[in-house]
Amino acid sequence: xxxxxxxxxxxxxxxxxxxxxxxxxxxxxxxxxxxxxxxxxxxxxxxxxxxxxxxxxxxxxxxxxxxxxxxxxxxxxxxxxxxxxxxxxx
Numbered sequence: 150x151x152x153x154x155x156x157x158x159x160x161x162x163x164x165x166x167x168x169x170x171x172x173x174x175x176x177x178x179x180x181x182x183x184x185x186x187x188x189x190x191x192x193x194x195x196x197x198x199x200x201x202x203x204x205x206x207x208x209x210x211x212x213x214x215x216x217x218x219x220x221x222x223x224x225x226x227x228x229x230x231x232x233x234x235x236x237x238x239x
Contacts, residue, residue, distance in 0.1 A: 185221035
């Protein structure tokens, strides 16, 4: 699955109508993870997890910190302690 990204989302499919995406905003060296959405036809296939992994890997490469606001993002960091160092104020 090809995961693309731009200045406000990591996504699968068309940028205007993605099949799945993580919406975020950047302020300085912080990425605010605001929303995770997966089309019902893709749910249960690990798509959100793949998006999340790409998101945190790009954050690490970009040397930014993350503030997770959406329930999926918060849960992702609880399930993946290896990425805790990317959380702001961790």
